[in-house]
Amino acid sequence: MSVTTQTIKIKQYGGAMLFSLLILSGFSIVVVSSLDSSSVTAKVTTVAQNKKLTFQSAETAIASSLNDFSLLNNAVLAGVDPAEAESKYASLPTSSLTSAKVEVAYVAENAVPSNYSLGGGFAAIHFKAIGRGTMRNNIDIESTNTQGFYRIVPSLH
Numbered sequence: 001m002s003v004t005t006q007t008i009k010i011k012q013y014g015g016a017m018l019f020s021l022l023i024l025s026g027f028s029i030v031v032v033s034s035l036d037s038s039s040v041t042a043k044v045t046t047v048a049q050n051k052k053l054t055f056q057s058a059e060t061a062i063a064s065s066l067n068d069f070s071l072l073n074n075a076v077l078a079g080v081d082p083a084e085a086e087s088k089y090a091s092l093p094t095s096s097l098t099s100a101k102v103e104v105a106y107v108a109e110n111a112v113p114s115n116y117s118l119g120g121g122f123a124a125i126h127f128k129a130i131g132r133g134t135m136r137n138n139i140d141i142e143s144t145n146t147q148g149f150y151r152i153v154p155s156l157h
Helices: 015-063 069-080
Strands: 091-092 097-110 122-135 141-154
Touching: 015 097, 015 122, 015 141, 069 097, 069 122
Parallel strands: none
Antiparallel strands: 091 097, 097 122, 122 141
């Protein structure tokens, strides 16, 4: 018994290789575009987070000015006689990422109505505080908050 083998010659033109190359190229384009959009999303998230940090810094500066009596006194002096005021600004380092400044301005003095439980002889001093929080490290993000508040003091009149 004799076995004969025949060799069949088939010409290959690279159709499978071309098809796989097209599929691989399409997949690469999808991956690169999704990486690009995720980096944009990360940048937007970072900016929003930094904006919240600067807002909190400005709020912290305002909250600390409410009980800084030398700052309030200087604001009253600046409102009454600007030549006698030293400074109505305060800088507050709030964290390693942010810094904050607050400006306190004297607005007006009003008598407390006598029908309040305090009775007469007291005055309400109206202040306006402007807090500014900024990011450190040359990041250009700033938040500004304005808040009005009163201090009840014995009247001098």
